[in-house]
Amino acid sequence: MSALVLTGSQLTLEDVHAVAVEKRAVAVDGACLDRVRATHERVQTWGQERRPIYGVNTGFGELAHVVVPPEKRTELQVNLLRNHASGAGKRLDDAATRAVLLARVNCLVRGYSGASEDAVALLVEFLNRGIHPVIPQQGSLGASGDISPLCHMALPLIGESAVVVDGVERDAGEVLAEAGLKPLELGFKEGLALINGTSASAGTAALAMHRAERLLNQAVFLGSVFVQVLRGSSRAFDARGHELKGHPGQIAVASALRNLINGSALTREHVDLMNDITDRSGGLSGVQDVGLYIQSAYSLRCIPQILGPVLDTMAFCRRVIEQELNSSNDNPLFFDTAEETFHGGNFHGQYLAMASDYLGIAMGEIGVLAERQINRLVDPHLNGDLPDFLAWSDSGLSSGLSGTQYLATSIASENLDLMAPASVKSLASNAGNQDVVSMSLNSARKALTIADNVASILAVLGGCLFQASSWHGAENLSEDGRQWHQKLGKVLDIYEDAIPVQRVVNAVRSFSAEPDGVEFFARAVTL
Known part of the structure; x- marks a missing residue:
């Protein structure tokens, strides 16, 4: 089966089932990657210019009134993931986890979120190599996106937390090293782009709808x-x-x-x-x-x-x-x-x-x-x-x-x-x-x-x-x-x-x- 090419606009329930359950490989449309790169570069420039943008150089949620200097950009984004990975309960099974990964990467390839090409590529690698972040089922309010479950999805991208490979739970950093994958270095807004969306709900709902x-x-x-x-x-x-x-x-x-x-x-x-x-x-x-x-x-x-x-x-x-x-x-x-x-x-x-x-x-x-x-x-x-x-x-x-x-x-x-x-x-x-x-x-x-x-x-x-x-x-x-x-x-x-x-x-x-x-x-x- 050929790889499913993601465009950010054509994903169907059948596609989600194919990738999540049948483990079909995915790829990203070249034109989408061009837009991803352009938007990411623009956001990085604005961040360096100290242009006031939520989540780029401010705190999050009720702390949006706090201004954060450019040199703290990576720390700000990493802290966001660590501070909100608060899930509990059993982990999502492999199919649901893959549906979440797919839904998130399909959102990011649209090129309006500010995520980097590296972030998109690493999500694709996780899907194609069967590297599944451990995502607890409980913890989302479904309002500022599915913040908690998507933080659990995103932490392994920077080499933290745990993943499941071939049914075995392992340290994410070790798995990345063995696979020859470089942990993501988060730029302006990038942590927020990964987690501030509805992808956990959408992926799960897509599987339920298909059934x-x-x-x-x-x-x-x-x-x-x-x-x-x-x-x-x-x-x-x-x-x-x-x-x-x-x-x-x-x-x-x-x-x-x-x-x-x-x-x-x-x-x-x-x-x-x-x-x-x-x-x-x-x-x-x-x-x-x-x-x-x-x-x-x-x-x-x-x-x-x-x-x-x-x-x-x-x-x-x-x-x-x-x-x-x-x-x-x-x-x-x-x-x-x-x-x-x-x-x-x-x-x-x-x-x-x-x-x-x-x-x-x-x-x-x-x-x-x-x-x-x-x-x-x-x-x-x-x-x-x-x-x-x-x-x-x-x-x-x-x-x-x-x-x-x-x-x-x-x-x-x-x-x-x-x-x-x-x-x-x-x-x-x-x-x-x-x-x-x-x-x-x-x-x-x-x-x-x-x-x-x-x-x-x-x-x-x-x-x-x-x-x-x-x-x-x-x-x-x-x-x-x-x-x-x-x-x-x-x-x-x-x-x-x-x-x-x-x-x-x-x-x-x-x-x-x-x-x-x-x-x-x-x-x-x-x-």
Whole structure:
């Protein structure tokens, strides 16, 4: 795979995944490096001229009223990193760390931050050589950027703190020496350029967003199998009805479901249901229970109305996250040619905080729907002609897949707590200077956790649907359903009695996350 060329304006979620998870190499566009050099040189000149610029020759935050002489420039920047590397908790894993590095270097290559070409080059070397700074998860307010986590990212660039290489935590200075890399000597504003941005939140949110879209594909597909095994009516997905409401996401999900259930021998046509009800009533007058429902429960009938908003919300979140990845998000910023400086607040993470909260809520809703679908599959009072708890024989002696619902219900409940937004929980800091903060990294981290939880819930649903569709006979599923059953059947057995539920859940989750499963759901579900 060729190196991803960074321009500061074209980074996508797919690019972040490729670099963070698949460890694709990166390079920097030459024109961007020209702009980086020009801006850096201009800032160094202004610093020597004692032109008053925040973070160039002043203190930081509430100490911005303190003027610092040029000869203290390196000490000022190094102290900034040391004084604010205050994180706690477990470190970000390698993928999240790489996403943070990528997001930061993509910001700097835009050439408006004042960082040097050496800083950009060293960040690129860290990515390409698999040198991952130890970045604690906790400590960011997401307001003067992700200062604390980005300080932990930046300290190894000057040979301090720790990095992880090949899974082993090591001294950063030793690793740089072994790799033949020279520690960065910070110039005017350079420490601030490295840390005063939203890159920890943006990188983390990008990973969550990428996973979320895959989870939605799974949820729509599994919803189509759910409708089939419970012999639902296809009328609920009639395009005409959804166009009357008009929401794009709802229309798209309904269309996908129509395609996915097409050709199924298990779903019912509404006219057939009406005829059966008429036949059972026998044309008699008066009130009578015919034992048939003219319409299904919400977990079947309202899938487009539930997952449609999820789709539309995710489209908004993707736009916000990708825009942030391709933005200049620190302070101050320097225009291309003007002799002016922008003292502003592009470091503020409110966009990311709100988008990550919306994303977490959207993914949580996938989990809520899936958990209720699981309940309907295993509950003998609700699952139609399926066996009790999907145990084909010896019901009572075997509890079937009942235990999997405990997992799904527990995780769905946990998600309900995590879905509470962090973006509304501002607390003032820094002597009142940072008086409104975003908590964007808290929001992004929660979104990643919710994504992981939803993957487990969908694995339970997939296992239950595999068992249920096997009971009906996979040959009765739609073409897409049969292909899914065949693929999953390569890693999962059909159980007629004692079911090793953990093996079932693990097998389904593994299939759904591996390239073959991801590609299958992406191909089958057109949204």
